[in-house]
Amino acid sequence: DTAVSQTPKYLVTQMGNDKSIKCEQNLGHDTMYWYKQDSKKFLKIMFSYNNKELIINETVPNRFSPKSPDKAHLNLHINSLELGDSAVYFCASSQGFGGRNYGYTFGSGTRLTVV
Amino acid sequence: EDKVVQSPLSLVVHEGDTVTLNCSYEVTNFRSLLWYKQEKKAPTFLFMLTSSGIEKKSGRLSSILDKKELFSILNITATQTGDSAVYLCAAIRGAGGTSYGKLTFGQGTILTVHP
Numbered sequence: 001d002t003a004v005s006q007t008p009k010y011l012v013t014q015m016g017n018d019k020s021i022k023c024e025q026n027l028g029h030d031t032m033y034w035y036k037q038d039s040k041k042f043l044k045i046m047f048s049y050n051n052k053e054l055i056i057n058e059t060v061p062n063r064f065s066p067k068s069p070d071k072a073h074l075n076l077h078i079n080s081l082e083l084g085d086s087a088v089y090f091c092a093s094s095q096g097f098g099g100r101n102y103g104y105t106f107g108s109g110t111r112l113t114v115v
Numbered sequence: 116e117d118k119v120v121q122s123p124l125s126l127v128v129h130e131g132d133t134v135t136l137n138c139s140y141e142v143t144n145f146r147s148l149l150w151y152k153q154e155k156k157a158p159t160f161l162f163m164l165t166s167s168g169i170e171k172k173s174g175r176l177s178s179i180l181d182k183k184e185l186f187s188i189l190n191i192t193a194t195q196t197g198d199s200a201v202y203l204c205a206a207i208r209g210a211g212g213t214s215y216g217k218l219t220f221g222q223g224t225i226l227t228v229h230p
Contacts, residue, residue, distance in 0.1 A: 106159075
């Protein structure tokens with residue numbers, strides 16, 4: 001009964017490849033997010049979708065493209081992977097935009113390693 | 116640009132000690148501050164603070180927000196080895212501008228509790 005699930009948990013890939021990370025939430029939340037956590041544990045927002053509409057789009061390379069087919073899913077596609085993309089990517093969801101109802105629920109993360 | 120700074124960056128204590136973690140913020144249209152505990156995987160929600168001066172408590176953990184001085188503290192009393200984790204604070208941007216709902220994280224405090 002995982003509330004926010006991400007797949008895969010681990011991803012090792014070569015530079016230049018294209019990969020996708022999937023995220024699904026079964027909490028009935030209307031807002032979903034992608035965060036990147038670097039090696040120093042610093043979490044930074046990348047994107048936010050509210051009711052399938054892109055709300056927050058931080059300064060990330062165009063190689064990163066989120067897709068939200070419905071409110072329960074937010075996938076992240078990355079083109080032409082680079083070494084610097086290696087990080088842990090967390091998906092999160094909240095009910096009420098801005099997390100006003102008891103904060104955010106995070107997925108368990110996807111550790112991406114680009115070699 | 117929104118900024119959240121935590122201190123100390125790391126802390127080593129013995130079981131039974133009391134610790135205080137600090138979080139200061141500079142956020143446009145600040146709405147709320149969140150505290151999370153991150154062990155091996157996803158950050159787990161601890162507190163959401165929106166009003167100044169009202170302490171929130173959960174067992175041995177408590178937290179308070181000072182909106183005048185723009186900071187929050189997280190207290191843990193009678194620490195246990197299971198409290199060892201990274202503690203993250205994050206500030207939410209409210210309505211009235213761009214990026215409503217944006218969550219900006221601090222860099223985290225690594226707490227290690229020795230037996």
